[in-house]
Amino acid sequence: KNEVEQSPQNLTAQEGEFITINCSYSVGISALHWLQQHPGGGIVSLFMLSSGKKKHGRLIATINIQEKHSSLHITASHPRDSAVYICAVRGGADGLTFGKGTHLIIQP
Amino acid sequence: DTAVSQTPKYLVTQMGNDKSIKCEQNLGHDTMYWYKQDSKKFLKIMFSYNNKELIINETVPNRFSPKSPDKAHLNLHINSLELGDSAVYFCASSPNRGHRLNTEAFFGQGTRLTVV
Numbered sequence: 001k002n003e004v005e006q007s008p009q010n011l012t013a014q015e016g017e018f019i020t021i022n023c024s025y026s027v028g029i030s031a032l033h034w035l036q037q038h039p040g041g042g043i044v045s046l047f048m049l050s051s052g053k054k055k056h057g058r059l060i061a062t063i064n065i066q067e068k069h070s071s072l073h074i075t076a077s078h079p080r081d082s083a084v085y086i087c088a089v090r091g092g093a094d095g096l097t098f099g100k101g102t103h104l105i106i107q108p
Numbered sequence: 109d110t111a112v113s114q115t116p117k118y119l120v121t122q123m124g125n126d127k128s129i130k131c132e133q134n135l136g137h138d139t140m141y142w143y144k145q146d147s148k149k150f151l152k153i154m155f156s157y158n159n160k161e162l163i164i165n166e167t168v169p170n171r172f173s174p175k176s177p178d179k180a181h182l183n184l185h186i187n188s189l190e191l192g193d194s195a196v197y198f199c200a201s202s203p204n205r206g207h208r209l210n211t212e213a214f215f216g217q218g219t220r221l222t223v224v
Binding site for chain 1: 141143148149150151152153156164185191195198212213214215218220
């Protein structure tokens with residue numbers, strides 16, 4: 001069974017800072033998802049990656065399949081980026097296996 | 109239009125009751141899921157259905173019974189509710205069965221179940 005580790009668990013930063021959240025997993029996968037959960041509780045899929053890098057606005061996600069590692073970066077962070085960011089992997093089974101999430105707070 | 113919709117959003121009920129949570133997706137997806145998020149915000153898969161067929165049942169007590177009347181709906185029925193069932197339950201869907209194709213997952217807004 002895949003073990004998904006995220007770091008850090010909690011991160012508080014000032015507005016404008018560059019943010020990096022890391023995710024590592026133990027078993028080969030077919031895809032990795034980065035999810036965002038706001039205080040209201042809804043979950044939004046930010047990225048799905050199987051290789052390389054993707055960019056959407058101020059968000060960048062990278063994955064290194066050989067090292068079983070992915071990072072989520074936020075450039076020019078803003079208080080509205082405050083949320084829980086969850087890494088999830090899809091392997092041989094159909095469902096997702098989740099990390100425990102990174103609770104990000106961006107202070108003005 | 110909401111892609112994946114769950115009802116109700118909040119559910120408070122007493123121990124021992126039976127309750128259902130409904131999920132519908134209008135995306136034409138083949139696969140639907142139920143996930144449970146515990147008090148520590150940790151998400152874990154409960155069930156996966158592909159074209160109305162049960163694919164995954166992850167050591168969930170048999171008090172939990174998913175029902176899929178058609179591939180657009182996956183309802184979760186819970187019998188004899190216990191305090192430990194209190195959690196947020198998320199429904200999700202994806203276009204194809206997971207491991208062969210890299211597919212996006214779309215989540216419902218969650219149902220916060222509180223058992224008192």
